[in-house]
Amino acid sequence: MRVSLTRRYKFAASHRLHAASLSEEENRRVYGKCNNPYGHGHNYEVLVTLTGPVDPATGMIANLGELDPFVERQVVDVFDHKNLNEEIPEFRDKVPTTENLCAEVFRRLKNFKSATLERVRIEETSKNGFEMTMEPSAKAWA
Amino acid sequence: MIRITRRVEFSASHIYHNPAFSADENRRIFGKCNNPHGHGHNYTLEVTIAGEPDPKTGMVLDLKELKEILQKEIVDRMDHRHLNYEVPELAEKIPTCENVALVIWSLLKPKITTGKLDRVRLYESADLYAEVTDGDCS
Numbered sequence: 001m002r003v004s005l006t007r008r009y010k011f012a013a014s015h016r017l018h019a020a021s022l023s024e025e026e027n028r029r030v031y032g033k034c035n036n037p038y039g040h041g042h043n044y045e046v047l048v049t050l051t052g053p054v055d056p057a058t059g060m061i062a063n064l065g066e067l068d069p070f071v072e073r074q075v076v077d078v079f080d081h082k083n084l085n086e087e088i089p090e091f092r093d094k095v096p097t098t099e100n101l102c103a104e105v106f107r108r109l110k111n112f113k114s115a116t117l118e119r120v121r122i123e124e125t126s127k128n129g130f131e132m133t134m135e136p137s138a139k140a141w142a
Numbered sequence: 143m144i145r146i147t148r149r150v151e152f153s154a155s156h157i158y159h160n161p162a163f164s165a166d167e168n169r170r171i172f173g174k175c176n177n178p179h180g181h182g183h184n185y186t187l188e189v190t191i192a193g194e195p196d197p198k199t200g201m202v203l204d205l206k207e208l209k210e211i212l213q214k215e216i217v218d219r220m221d222h223r224h225l226n227y228e229v230p231e232l233a234e235k236i237p238t239c240e241n242v243a244l245v246i247w248s249l250l251k252p253k254i255t256t257g258k259l260d261r262v263r264l265y266e267s268a269d270l271y272a273e274v275t276d277g278d279c280s
Binding site: 001002003004005006007008009049054057058059060061063064065 | 158160162163171172173235236237238239240241243244247248268269270271272273274275276277
């Protein structure tokens with residue numbers, strides 16, 4: 001048996017999808033409404049999945065009393081009510097698509113000490129979900 | 143291979159308390175979950191069975207049969223119960239989401255004889271779930 005634990009966190013942020021390497025026209029064609037020069041925002045939901053042995057003394061893979069402040073500090077406090085393009089240094093030269101955001105959130109959470117980060121899933125809307133798992137391809141990102 | 147998932151709900155109370163810890167340690171480690179009078183949740187359980195559909199019925203497993211198994215093995219055992227005091231399988235364990243999901247897996251595993259138990263996902267709230275699958279714990 002293999003057991004994992006998943007916890008959901010939320011933050012709201014704005015962004016604009018615009019690649020400096022593309023022309024204005026190409027940006028509009030590729031990103032459509034997401035290229036609106038004034039940006040737009042989402043209520044992001046982040047599902048963090050951890051694996052590891054269940055400690056027999058606590059019955060836990062990870063104590064939420066430890067995980068919650070870690071995720072708050074590493075992710076929620078960093079991104080909530082921010083403009084991803086303007087206020088997050090990692091997105092100065094990188095388009096803040098939710099694929100890239102997923103990789104950035106994974107990078108910020110992968111050093112959690114008490115359990116292994118297995119997956120980060122970000123739901124940008126109720127229709128769009130993006131996932132990054134700890135696999136060889138993901139390790140290059142992380 | 144096809145996977146089918148059935149969802150059931152139950153409500154139960156529990157308390158996190160390890161008698162090997164001091165009262166202070168219990169409060170520090172388990173926080174509000176250590177409240178001596180216990181507390182409760184509406185649990186949502188999703189059980190996934192994997193297999194090939196029977197060519198005659200088109201079914202991996204008759205969902206009615208799965209519903210009856212879930213009712214008898216899980217809901218009847220845990221619904222409106224105190225997990226620490228009324229579910230013997232949890233008597234010696236802290237009834238965290240992880241441990242309750244593991245117990246549910248162990249209870250269901252021998253009962254699923256058509257198809258294969260693939261996944262147990264137990265939501266303690268909309269924002270927290272534990273998932274059990276086959277395989278080694280990393």
